[in-house]
Amino acid sequence: VYKAAHDKGVVVVGGGARSVGAAGGYALGGGHSPLGPKFGMAVDNIVQITLVTPDGKYRIANEYTNKELFWGLRGGGGSAWGVILTVTYKTHPALDNVLGGVFMFNATTPDHAFNFRATAFAALPGIVDKGFNGYVYLVGDTFSFGVLQPDSRADPTNTGDFTLANEALAPLLNYNTVHPGSGQVAIIWTKYPSYWDWYSKSIEDIYIGENTWAGGQLVTRDAFVNKPEQLADVTRSGGLVNFVAGGAVSKVDPDSVALNPAWRNDALASASILGFGFWPDSANATEIEWNQRQTTIVNQRLREIVGSGTGAYFNEADPLEPNWKELFWGNHYERLLRLKRSIDPENIFTCNRCVGSDL
Numbered sequence: 001v002y003k004a005a006h007d008k009g010v011v012v013v014g015g016g017a018r019s020v021g022a023a024g025g026y027a028l029g030g031g032h033s034p035l036g037p038k039f040g041m042a043v044d045n046i047v048q049i050t051l052v053t054p055d056g057k058y059r060i061a062n063e064y065t066n067k068e069l070f071w072g073l074r075g076g077g078g079s080a081w082g083v084i085l086t087v088t089y090k091t092h093p094a095l096d097n098v099l100g101g102v103f104m105f106n107a108t109t110p111d112h113a114f115n116f117r118a119t120a121f122a123a124l125p126g127i128v129d130k131g132f133n134g135y136v137y138l139v140g141d142t143f144s145f146g147v148l149q150p151d152s153r154a155d156p157t158n159t160g161d162f163t164l165a166n167e168a169l170a171p172l173l174n175y176n177t178v179h180p181g182s183g184q185v186a187i188i189w190t191k192y193p194s195y196w197d198w199y200s201k202s203i204e205d206i207y208i209g210e211n212t213w214a215g216g217q218l219v220t221r222d223a224f225v226n227k228p229e230q231l232a233d234v235t236r237s238g239g240l241v242n243f244v245a246g247g248a249v250s251k252v253d254p255d256s257v258a259l260n261p262a263w264r265n266d267a268l269a270s271a272s273i274l275g276f277g278f279w280p281d282s283a284n285a286t287e288i289e290w291n292q293r294q295t296t297i298v299n300q301r302l303r304e305i306v307g308s309g310t311g312a313y314f315n316e317a318d319p320l321e322p323n324w325k326e327l328f329w330g331n332h333y334e335r336l337l338r339l340k341r342s343i344d345p346e347n348i349f350t351c352n353r354c355v356g357s358d359l
Contacts, residue, residue: 006196010091011035013045016135016242018205023087025078029315030259032270035195037133037247038150039092043074043257044249048088051081054344058085072339072355075259077314077328079351080340098192099165100202101147103172107183113141114232116175116183120145121228123171125221128246128268130168136241141183145172146202150195162189213277213292215299215318217327218245220266223306230305237298240272260330262311270313273298296320303327317353324353 001022005012012022013033020026027049031042039045048062049070059082061070073081105120107113120136120143134147149165166173169187176185192198219241223231235241245267254261277295279288299318303310312318312327325333333355340347340356350357 002196002199005091006094006194008091009094011039011093011095011195012089012091013039013042015042016203016244018203019208022089024084025315027087028073028076028078028081028084030075030263030313031315032242032244032313034133034148034199034244035150036244036249037128040248040252041075041259041263042089043259044252045090046074046087047090048086049073050085051083052085053082054346054348068339069343071256072258072336074257075314075329075332076336076339077354080349080354080356081343082349095150095195096193097152098195098198099147099149099152099162099189100192100198101145101165101169101187101189103145103147103169103185103187105143105172105175105183105185107141107143108181110141112179112182113143114236115179117143117235118228118232119175120172121224121231124243125224125268126171127168128243132165132168133243133247136243138235138239138241140238148198148202152191165189211279211281211283211288212274213295213319214240214272214274214316215277215295215302215321216270216272216312216316217299217302217306218260218262218267218311218313219269219271219302219306220310221246221268222266224268227305231302234298234302234305235271235273237294238274240274242270242272243268245269255332258329258332258336260311260328260332262309262330265309267310270316271302272316273302273318292320296322319352321353328353329355 001012001014013035014022015026016034027042050060053059059066061073105116107116132147132149137144173185176182250264252264254264273295279291296318311330314328321327329336336355347356
């Protein structure tokens with residue numbers, strides 16, 4: 001879809017991995033995106049969905065036809081509403097000055113890794129406010145940040161001068177200077193003539209063919225600013241922090257779609273706990289279950305740190321999440337449940353922790 005849009009001189013909001021489709025579960029689960037802070041979530045950009053509902057009827061859902069179903073489909077989660085046939089997205093003008101970067105800090109000790117992680121978490125809201133977003137990978141004592149500025153203001157004249165970009169990331173880049181011997185710092189900036197050029201050269205599939213189990217939570221600006229040490233501690237096992245919220249995502253009416261309203265409040269990122277969620281093919285059932293349970297335990301600790309009123313991204317949440325109705329949909333769940341009962345009273349379409357799955 002990105003390539004097709006590029007060939008037409010436009011961009012669309014889509015996923016941040018090559019294995020993520022443009023419709024189906026991605027869209028129905030909400031659809032966070034590298035372009036989210038600029039253009040909103042995928043559900044904010046959908047103008048029409050066609051599907052076959054559980055009664056076997058072909059239906060068109062948009063702002064004028066089947067309005068309540070259209071509301072529910074945009075964020076109500078996959079596997080609950082029928083067979084999706086098509087999703088129509090609005091397009092946006094092409095981006096012709098895209099800045100991408102890869103930052104990496106390799107700590108010399110676990111303590112230095114922890115301290116850097118806390119410093120980075122506290123600094124990232126300010127970096128996001130300067131127009132940068134992207135994906136933070138936490139593996140062992142390494143902190144890596146795939147940085148994106150979709151409509152570059154750090155180098156508006158496209159001259160290749162990255163001074164403003166380096167200034168934005170100064171708290172990260174200068175850490176080793178302030179704390180000599182703490183680790184190795186590296187940054188590589190690249191200018192791209194289009195979003196497709198950045199995506200096709202920067203995004204690779206991860207965790208393909210691996211035994212993976214993850215748990216996720218939305219993380220608020222308040223938590224990054226006021227609880228960076230606690231966030232650094234709870235992510236010691238490893239994780240992925242997607243800075244895909246804020247900006248345009250937070251400016252949409254929280255009740256306009258079924259997506260959890262927590263995305264519209266103070267959320268800046270969707271974090272996934274990954275460290276316990278890997279096991280070798282040789283692992284037995286007891287070992288696998290231990291990894292899964294530990295992921296849930298650590299994920300609940302993360303939720304306690306962030307506090308009440310937050311949420312989780314349906315598509316990347318813990319399959320064992322105990323508070324799934326609240327975390328996935330907040331105060332929209334009861335409305336979604338009424339919709340589910342009206343179009344699928346026999347619960348033909350169901351899945352683990354989707355709307356109506358406990359009926």
